[in-house]
Structures are given as C-alpha cells and as structure tokens.
Amino acid sequence: MNGADSEVGRLETVLLHRPGAELKRLTPRNSDKLLFDGIPWVGRAQEEHDAFAQALRDHGVEVLYMAELLDDALEYDDARQEIIEAVLRERQLGDRLAGQVRAHLEDLHPENLTQRLIAGLAREELKTGRGLVYGLMDRHDFVIDPLPNLLFTRDSSVWIGDRVAVTSLAMPARTRESLLTRLIYTYHPLFVGTEHLYEPWLEHVEGGDVLLMAPGVIAVGTGERTTPAGVERLCRRVFAAGLAHTVLAVPIAQQRATMHLDTICTMVDQDTVVMYPPVAGSLQAYTVTAEEDGELRIREPRPFLEAAAQAMGVERVKVIDTGLDPVTAEREQWDDGNNTLALAPRVAVAYERNVETNARLEAAGVKVIRIAGSELGSGRGGPRCMSCPVRRERLAALA
C-alpha cells in the first residue's frame, strides 16, 4: 500500500522530477525570485539527476517521474480544465491575453501542455498574442511562469500514513507546483482512491518541514515556509485521521539557509538524526497532542531532541553532527549536508561534496550512497528535497 510512517523504512517507490527546460529560463535577473542561487548548467544537472535516479533504482526503488504522470493525468478533460483555469487566475493577464492563453493551452496535446505548465511560456513564444498587455510586455517576460523548483518534489507533497498531504507552498514562485501535484494524485489511475490529508489552498505547509520521526510522531518546522497556522491545521488533520498521536512544532530561523526543517535535520535510522551542530542544541519543540474532544493540547516548549525522544518512546535520539569545525559545518549545511534521503535504516543518499559530513555518517555506521550535485545544488536542495517517498516499508509493522 502507498504511504509511509517514517523517514527510514525501506524505500519502495519515490516521486522525482527530472529537471528540464524550466531550468533554462533562469537568468541572473530572475533567479532570486525563482529561488535559485546560481544559474545551473542544465545538461549537467540532468546527468546528475539521472545518476541520482539510477542510484535509487540500483537499490530496488521504483522511480516515478512527475512529467510522465502529468501527461497521463492531463488526458482527462476535468484535469485539463482545472489546471488551465488555475493558470489563468495566477496573474493579471487582462481579459484579452487571458483569452489567447486559454486558446493556446486548450489546443495542446497532453505532453505539450505538461511542458508548458512546467517550463512556462515567454511572451515571444505566444505567436498569437495581441492587445495592450501583450504589447506592453517585454519579449522575454513570462506569460506563464516556469517552475524550476518542481525539482524539489518533497515540498509539494508528503505521504503521512496511507494518505497524501498535497501541501500549500509559501513562495509565489512555487504555488503552481502543488496544483500539478494535486492533479497527479487526483486523476492518475495509480492513485485512485487515495485520500488527501491536506490541500494547496489551506494555510502554508511545505513537505520539507515535515519529518516523520517514528510511527505516530511527526515533527513540523515552522519558519520561512510553514506558518504557525499551517502547523495547527496539519495537527488537526492528522489527529482527526488518527495518523499520529504527537506532533512536535519546531520553530526554525526564518532564513534562506534554514528554509525547511530538513535543511538542518534528517533521519538516518529509527532513532538517529543527522543534524547541524549550531542549532542542534538550541532547537525547541512544542509538543502537541489531541484532547478527547478533538481540541489540541499544547505543552510548554522544551529542547527538541528531548521532546522527540519522549514522544518516540526512546531513551534518547542519537545525533550525528555535520562536522565539528564550525566553518566546515556551515559550508556543508548550506550545501545540504544534512539533507539526506534514507533508503533503509542506516543507508542514505547524500551529496558527495559534503566530505566531512559523509565521513561522520560512515563513522557512525551509516552506508552513504554519494551522488554528484554541483549543478542540482544551485537550487539549494539535496537528496531529500528532490524526492517524495510514495511508499516505504512501514516500521509500525516491524514493532
């Protein structure tokens, strides 16, 4: 059955997005807004991504690609209409241009529509464009914005138990990603009958902030992306669905370096995290549980690792830190050293460049599968951000 109850149960199926033409849209003028720190060499980024996917397959993981699933979902008229309406609502194209964009999109084959929805549409590519808005736009302006961050599939959805939470992304440059993700989970035959735990129009929650610490225990970071109201909404939803007994709400600094909880902490074993030392000691968590009447019970904040150990029913959570030298640790944290993807307990995929962190993982008994990420990393995301586990072997079944 699809779903997951941990970050470390044997990974069976994963959802990836192979980067493509959307990355070719990045320029020094728009990269900030599109949330990239550099201008990737697209061909090399694709090679790196293919090697990542192959490493997963070599370990028995089934790899699903977003664009392929979207092609299938967009065979359904309802799916097409839904997403075209959403694109037209995105910005003020004005009536005339909106009508022309609608006609353009309605004419496209599913594969071409997928491409447009991901890679966007520049004014100069809309040959049928006419009217004032069209006339005033620069030829390189986007009529439909590209989605270079679709690469980070963990942010737009996260499976909790047997349900999928399609998240609500906080940055305007990413909002369409969760609509596309929702189309897949709603219309694709692979997912018929899947219940949705969360929807893109609710308070902001991003999957990179959600950590399934153990069956029944979920940590949720709140900072630049997931809002306090998002955490509260997610708590209500998971408790109502009986998917967790405890949620740990973890405030994180509202900075780019720590945009998601998974930039400072990921799990590599049932009771072991890899964590960035400067924050490891200072992170706090509010422990949230459900009262009988469904209301939330919130306990005073306490150190995250203590709160987690208690909720998980272990004596302590083991910590592998990302280097003792503070400068190395800071560099490797920025390069997603903490952002590992576990394929099973004590087996994790990591960027090869984080030499020190990987050595520490190995010294602690974790098998590290190294992948190249010099180009992929310019979007500030590592193996965990670039993957949405759709199916993991359940840990609860082992207990």
Ligand SMILES: NC(=[NH2+])NCCC[C@H](N)C(=O)O
């Ligand atoms: N789960 C993560 N850490 N995702 C990283 C996302 C990076 C992306 N460029 C953004 O700013 O949104």
